[in-house]
Amino acid sequence: MVKSRQPSKEQVKEWLSEVTDPEIPVLNIVEMGIVREIHLREDEIRVDITPTYSGCPAMEAIEKAIGDRLRGRGIKQVEVRRVHATPWTTDWLTAEAREKLRSYGIAPPTPGDSEQTQCPFCGSSETELRSFFGSTACKSLHFCRSCRQPFEEFKRMAD
Amino acid sequence: MTLSGRHREALFPYLLRLADDRLILGHRLSEWCGHAPILEEDIALANIALDCLGQASALLRLAGEIEGEGRSEDDLAYFREAVEFRNCLLVEQPRGDFAFTMVRQFLYDSFAELHYGRLRSCPDAELAGIAAKAHQENRYHLRHSSQWLLRLGDGTEESNQRAQGALQELWRFTGELFQTDRHEHHLIAIGFVPDRRELRPEWDSRVKGLLAQATLTVPDESHQVAGGAMGNHSEHLGHLLAEMQILARSFPEAEW
Numbered sequence: 363m364v365k366s367r368q369p370s371k372e373q374v375k376e377w378l379s380e381v382t383d384p385e386i387p388v389l390n391i392v393e394m395g396i397v398r399e400i401h402l403r404e405d406e407i408r409v410d411i412t413p414t415y416s417g418c419p420a421m422e423a424i425e426k427a428i429g430d431r432l433r434g435r436g437i438k439q440v441e442v443r444r445v446h447a448t449p450w451t452t453d454w455l456t457a458e459a460r461e462k463l464r465s466y467g468i469a470p471p472t473p474g475d476s477e478q479t480q481c482p483f484c485g486s487s488e489t490e491l492r493s494f495f496g497s498t499a500c501k502s503l504h505f506c507r508s509c510r511q512p513f514e515e516f517k518r519m520a521d
Numbered sequence: 522m523t524l525s526g527r528h529r530e531a532l533f534p535y536l537l538r539l540a541d542d543r544l545i546l547g548h549r550l551s552e553w554c555g556h557a558p559i560l561e562e563d564i565a566l567a568n569i570a571l572d573c574l575g576q577a578s579a580l581l582r583l584a585g586e587i588e589g590e591g592r593s594e595d596d597l598a599y600f601r602e603a604v605e606f607r608n609c610l611l612v613e614q615p616r617g618d619f620a621f622t623m624v625r626q627f628l629y630d631s632f633a634e635l636h637y638g639r640l641r642s643c644p645d646a647e648l649a650g651i652a653a654k655a656h657q658e659n660r661y662h663l664r665h666s667s668q669w670l671l672r673l674g675d676g677t678e679e680s681n682q683r684a685q686g687a688l689q690e691l692w693r694f695t696g697e698l699f700q701t702d703r704h705e706h707h708l709i710a711i712g713f714v715p716d717r718r719e720l721r722p723e724w725d726s727r728v729k730g731l732l733a734q735a736t737l738t739v740p741d742e743s744h745q746v747a748g749g750a751m752g753n754h755s756e757h758l759g760h761l762l763a764e765m766q767i768l769a770r771s772f773p774e775a776e777w
Contacts, residue, residue, distance in 0.1 A: 416654055417575025446579060446650030449657065494661050495565035499572060503561065519657045 395454030540580035547573030599769035639715030674735025
């Protein structure tokens with residue numbers, strides 16, 4: 363069944379909240395701040411998205427998932443555009459998203475360079491940086507001296 | 522972006538030059554995948570390579586739009602010949618040993634950090650955004666290569682010798698980073714892009730400062746080679762492209 367009435371931006375945003383980041387499946391693309399703009403046109407929706415990292419390999423999967431999701435809701439034409447104007451920063455992660463990251467076992471980005479990263483498992487600040495580069499472009503490698511666990515941090519990205 | 526013919530004619534090669542530096546450097550870094558001295562470093566080099574590739578892809582996509590001939594970023598990466606590539610000679614040199622790779626990375630990162638930092642104020646929002654995103658990433662790269670430079674230079678006798686040897690080999694390619702051409706002069710004149718020639722004093726002082734800290738000696742300035750940005754490449758680029766492009770050329774339009 364094809365809906366004849368055009369959905370609202372809010373409605374589209376809600377649908378897009380069902381699309382998650384394939385590498386961090388606890389976060390959806392709206393709360394991550396990846397969805398920048400929704401353009402409603404007659405029978406067509408254009409979604410502007412911005413990459414967290416230039417080389418983020420999840421972007422293609424996310425583009426496809428957006429198209430599939432909206433077409434599944436009866437939108438005939440979906441265009442997904444990548445934009446870089448106003449580059450994404452980790453400051454755009456909502457408080458809720460940060461908490462989700464922590465409970466998933468990834469330390470949320472620390473606000474400043476000087477701040478000590480907290481272990482997502484035991485909460486200790488007795489941690490050390492092992493490498494700026496981790497299992498994905500957006501994470502760094504750390505080690506907790508208190509609970510002796512290696513862990514990852516969603517790396518801070520800001521100007 | 523609505524552009525005059527002159528602007529378009531200048532911006533296309535300018536974007537290619539930016540993109541090709543990132544693409545070729547990224548490819549050289551990716552050659553370390555599975556070969557780095559320790560696991561963390563293998564992951565780090567692959568990550569930096571991926572950032573370079575992502576930046577190249579965004580820049581090539583924009584270049585294709587500016588050109589207006591319907592070429593995608595893949596067309597530009599995989600279906601151009603060596604003479605059409607505009608990357609500098611520094612990035613196309615074979616990866617050498619780990620010291621060679623890290624010294625090259627440090628010399629290039631120090632330049633990119635300054636260059637992309639300035640490019641963020643480009644009046645075109647999309648190019649400014651690509652630059653700003655790249656700048657966030659390049660700062661991590663520079664921190665990484667700077668730390669290694671210190672560790673290798675001020676490390677063991679062997680690591681010092683290898684780093685010094687790499688520096689000796691690579692220094693002659695650094696002058697090209699600051700060379701401009703008529704297209705770039707036009708873009709500088711209209712205030713669209715930063716003047717890379719102006720970055721030289723700051724690059725010199727930062728690079729030489731860290732080299733001194735790493736107990737490495739700055740090589741003689743007199744002998745410099747350039748030409749990559751004009752398409753005059755060393756033989757190494759052809760071999761690199763053969764490997765990088767073979768799959769796309771053997772199976773054009775393939776999807777997987």
